[in-house]
Amino acid sequence: MQFTAKVSDISKQRTACAILPVDSKNRLSASGDALDSECSGFIGKVLKRGDLASKTASTLLLTPAEGKADRVLLVRSGDGVLSQAEFRKLARASAAAVKGYKDACSYLTEVEVADADTAWQAQQLALAAGLATYKFTRCLSDAKPNPLAKFAVHVPERKQLKAVQEQVDLGAAQASGSNVARELGNLPGNICTPTYLASQAKELAKKHAKITTSVVDAKKMQSLGMGAFMSVAKGSDEPPALIAMQYKGGKAGDKPVVLVGKGITFDTGGISLKPGMAMDEMKFDMCGAASVFGVMNAIAELGPAINVVGLVAAAENMPSGRASKPGDVVTSMSGKTIEILNTDAEGRLVLCDALTYAAKFKPDVVIDIATLTGACVIALGNHATGLYANRDELAQALIAAGERAGDRAWHMPLWDEYQSALDSNFADMQNIGGREAGSVTAACFLSRFAEDYTWAHLDIAGSAWNSGANKGATGRPVPLLLEYLLNR
Structure with a gap:
């Protein structure tokens, strides 16, 4: 167009x-x-x-x-x-x-x-x-x-023409990136598998010289000690993939922004099986990953002088004889142990290893994007994305970007008082913190794996797709993320 x-x-x-x-x-x-x-x-x-x-x-x-x-x-x-x-x-x-x-x-x-x-x-x-x-x-x-x-x-006025065309280009890129995310989100789980996402990332690298793609497969994950990630993937016949798309538009020494997307291409809940009603919508559980693809496609089109890494943690969460059981204890890539009390709290398990892996890129900022908790939907509905950050300056920059783009986020608390909800008698932590403040305790869990860098978490469980007659992926928060990246 x-x-x-x-x-x-x-x-x-x-x-x-x-x-x-x-x-x-x-x-x-x-x-x-x-x-x-x-x-x-x-x-x-x-x-x-x-x-x-x-x-x-x-x-x-x-x-x-x-x-x-x-x-x-x-x-x-x-x-x-x-x-x-x-x-x-x-x-x-x-x-x-x-x-x-x-x-x-x-x-x-x-x-x-x-x-x-x-x-x-x-x-x-x-x-x-x-x-x-x-x-x-x-x-x-x-x-x-x-x-x-x-x-x-x-x-x-003619004097406005150059500035207006630049913003038209930005709006067009935001739409194009959002539509990439919508298409991936809307694909059924039997088409959009982790392997399919890896192939899409490789195709993107073929089209754009500034993008390189690498994929960590299951064997490599095992050797890296990604026990949390693999605890989710092992219940499925579909192999997992940790996909890294690197856009190198800035100087070689410039630290990148790393975007980490939750890519659960279908989420049954595993052994903690979800109710059958509306389970088809769990194909949208990879919308965080889809938004990373959308941003990377848009960045490749615009060609800004920045460095960005798009990480996608892709897996299926299925029940089987190999699947993780409630009460299992796994060891994450960081070495921290996790008691899995609910296998349907799987997004944080793939993300915690991806966040640890993100450190290898020596990032300036890491932002993860995930359809993480139903609790965030209860708190904010579908109008605002839940935003958590370990630096207020980053939170404020993301909120400002969302306001300008019309893709709004709301700053949620990440206080130490919530951390004790994750205490476990049998491991360093448990993967759920109970019904109260469920979105907050999920963010607290992730924060434990992002202590070494500036980090934000976007819970898009409410904003990533619509239900009902207009069922479909929204492409959010691609506009917010692009606005933030280009403002840098």
């Missing part, structure tokens, strides 16, 4: 659909007035009839007989200066309305948004348009992709 920023004269701009804002008093923007003149006042007449609903982000599609635009999409922009959240609603509503056309040009940059410039608006418009075009077709016999191939954003 092609995204462009342009200073466009609407009277001369040919497009399948022009997107125009309309305020609460039915007033058009400058470009809207110009197009209305080209249409002999047709748009104004429609507005006087009251056909466009008053609710902000309502839309109305017109097909004027005159003018260069084949169609005009009117979008209710509300009263006065918009909040950033309101503008995102406009961006999403307009993108959903035009995804069925071959191209579109948005003039929503002519509305005023609080604490945001035209470049930010353009980023949000490109992000929304890119996300709207995604459709899962891999396993459908006759589905066709959405046809939107070109999306242009109007730039009111």
Whole structure:
């Protein structure tokens, strides 16, 4: 899909659909007035009839007989200066309305948004348009992709063009990376296995010279002492994989940011078997890994001068005669022993060894991303990602990135008082801390394996996918992570 920023004269701009804002008093923007003149006042007449609903982000599609635009999409922009959240609603509503056309040009940059410039608006418009075009077709016999191939954003002043195009490119990359993550997340578990993820990482390295991929297999994991990781994988016939994708865009001596993604390609719960209801959604338990793939794909496209490592801890969690049992004690790569009280708390077991392995890259920052706990869904719902960090500065930077990208996170406590919930009579720690503060104690568990570097944990159990009629992966937190990385 092609995204462009342009200073466009609407009277001369040919497009399948022009997107125009309309305020609460039915007033058009400058470009809207110009197009209305080209249409002999047709748009104004429609507005006087009251056909466009008053609710902000309502839309109305017109097909004027005159003018260069084949169609005009009117979008209710509300009263006065918009909040950033309101503008995102406009961006999403307009993108959903035009995804069925071959191209579109948005003039929503002519509305005023609080604490945001035209470049930010353009980023949000490109992000929304890119996300709207995604459709899962891999396993459908006759589905066709959405046809939107070109999306242009109007730039009111020529002096803004370069800055706006840069932000359009960022929004497009955020959408592209999110859609990579969505596609991997939506694939069924019989296709998207750890081996499949490893093959995708190798393909990425073939396409981009700055990316190299390596894979640690089960035999190597055993030799490295990854007893926690292997305790999850051994119940399945599918072999595990610890996948490392290294993007080297910065100087050779620059310390990388390491992203660690939980990649449980299907989670039955193991011997602590999950209920059958909605178990199909456990194919989404690798959405942390999917987001790492999304970020690495986007970084490869943008080519920033930074170093990033994407680590994916991929395994299936299955019940079998080989599977771990409640009460088993395993030794992690760090040498710390873990009593497994619940085999359905498997994500932290693969991640703890991956976090130990991450130290070999001498990281500046490590961020793990995981659909880790149902407790986080209870705490925050699906609106915010749970954020934990051992440095407040890192937490604040990630929160700020999420606010700018519209991919929000909430800073959760990581206090020492919670650590005692992990005490065990038979090992250095147990893998669950009880019902109370379940997301917090899971983060406390991971923190014990990230003591040697600056670290954050993103619990995306609520934000990584939607259930119900709109079931599917969201691609979060790819926008947040890209915003953070590029801000560095």
